[in-house]
Amino acid sequence: MVNTEDQQLHEPDGDPASLDARKAAILTAVVTEYIGTALPIGSQHVADLPGVGVSSATVRTEMAALEGDGYLTQPHTSAGRIPTDKGYRFFVDHLGGPGPLEPVQRQQVRQFFDHAHGEIEQMLERTSGLLADLTDCTAMVVGPSHEGSTIRSIQLVGLGPRLALLVVVLSDGAVQKHAVELPEDTPEERLAEASRHLAAHADGLSLDMVGQAAPATGDQATDALVMAGLASLLAIRPEDQTEQLFVGGPSRLATAFDAVETVRSVLTILEQQLVVVSLLRDVLDRGLSVAIGAEHGFEPLVSCAIVVMPVSVEGEKAGTIGLLGPTRMNYPQALAAARVVGERLGQRLSESGTL
């Protein structure tokens, strides 16, 4: 009876923002403790925590109310409470910012970026490893999209009598290559000649635009080469133009879940780059930085939570960072790590002018 009234008062239709201070404190305590121990949390345990200041009996009534409102649940009648996805959601929404990183970790990040240099792909790959180390989650790093970038250089390099490699450098520093089989033995000079024509035609264009016919060169054999090069360019497009995904520390999944079947299914998802990339984009598009349980609408990952963080270079979106863990992942830590690494990565990318 009392409960029903309470529900109607506090719960217009599942308003997670309105919990009185004590309920919020207890819920937060349960979430924090459960994240740490992975064991159901009992009322006594919560009452013993500093800062709660009420007896276990009071905690019990509050917990019962929280369960009624869907923030907590019990594995079985005589067990402690564990948070529901809604409980985690409240927790995350009321964190008040990502919070700071441990000094040791801060140091680790600084050191990493001080020593990072050279190739962007390699750096992204290693960044995923760093994130996995920092958070004990599986990390996903999506590289910048080549969508807006234009061709800075295009060149045919002879590798054999009938084989050449088309090497394209984009304005964002990406390099694409494609083997071109030649119909006939082609001397080096003709390749160079064709390269010049291709470059003249394609320089400054985006990969999408380049397919249009190039002007004739006057020499038939060279024209054929140019055409072959353009054809290869077209072949690149669908395959390699999507953002690259780097997954770091998949083994952490086996630490996070103790059901091998869960590990298997999540690993299977991670093997599908396209799925992962679009999942991250999807979460980001919906304005979330954390997707808990079923929130992302992707059934195979209901037992997971995802933290996303855009990486931007001078205001432009230049990639995404993602962290994948169990719903009871350490959100403050994960958010902090994602934010710090995201910022530093953005800086690093803008320093090396990759946009």
Next chain:
Amino acid sequence: MVNTEDQQLHEPDGDPASLDARKAAILTAVVTEYIGTALPIGSQHVADLPGVGVSSATVRTEMAALEGDGYLTQPHTSAGRIPTDKGYRFFVDHLGGPGPLEPVQRQQVRQFFDHAHGEIEQMLERTSGLLADLTDCTAMVVGPSHEGSTIRSIQLVGLGPRLALLVVVLSDGAVQKHAVELPEDTPEERLAEASRHLAAHADGLSLDMVGQAAPATGDQATDALVMAGLASLLAIRPEDQTEQLFVGGPSRLATAFDAVETVRSVLTILEQQLVVVSLLRDVLDRGLSVAIGAEHGFEPLVSCAIVVMPVSVEGEKAGTIGLLGPTRMNYPQALAAARVVGERLGQRLSESGTL
């Protein structure tokens, strides 16, 4: 090579090459059945199999003998037998060749290589996926080493006022790139000029040799650029010159093992590219095509078996294929898949002239 013969000729104790026909048949039956069911195999079950033709009692005595010789073991007294690593070793050594592939799979391989084209890295990556599909093991594909290959093209491409990208094309079709930060704003023409000098100096050299000082150009600013380019080349060396590793289907590990801890530790190994690459090389160097349990001497993988297969292009070693699974993996199938895919991959690589 020599090792294999040696091993088979003088065996320390208990000669694995000499088991009488019936023992061999029973051992083979146990291995085959256990590979299929993952359950301990009882004497009755073996006696029921076609081709055995003796009673369960006889099978029992033979099994007891096989256990005494270390080919079989019992999880507990009243259970059936499961093969030991020595048992698997005997099985593999007496397979009499990899055996054929299922027609469906053969078709799958053909189709794959008919549609494979373009980038070598992408092809290797997909090959690892194909192998995982075919064998239900985790597949490892090691790309060709760039060791002997020489520089075919070298070019500085301007990406921003103070940033250039050094793009190096090797004779085997590999493309390496490295960001070069420029001390001052550099016009396009000077980059081109420096590129020409770099190319003249480096063309035909291996990456190892290129570090030597290039002749002066006469222009100081250009010289500085050339030096910066050479410095970047040196920076590439240790990092990226090792063979690339592509891992396909790590989720299969979670199917193969039901202890989540095993999955975790094997996944952790797979995250260390260098370790995996050198492990595969090591097994290959010892002349083995299968390493079972502790045979590879790598403690974290004692519960695994590894199948390796060199990929060669016109007699030259051009990469390695590896399959990783539990010791009770399907050896005939794995060997068959590795052989067929290895051959086709070698053909494909030689067609596209990547050596």
Next chain:
DNA sequence: GTCAGCACTCAGTACACTGGAGTGCTAATC
């Protein structure tokens, strides 16, 4: 040498019992 028969072993399952952690409820207290 092979095999049917038999006693034996032991994992797995089912069942009952217990201890303890944790709950919900209620009545007393502030």
Next chain:
DNA sequence: GATTAGCACTCCAGTGTACTGAGTGCTGAC
């Protein structure tokens, strides 16, 4: 009216016992 101590209740986890059945080793007969 909110808080809390007290209490009865629930249910998991752990333990002990009994039973089953798959599989073994051994033995004696063919």
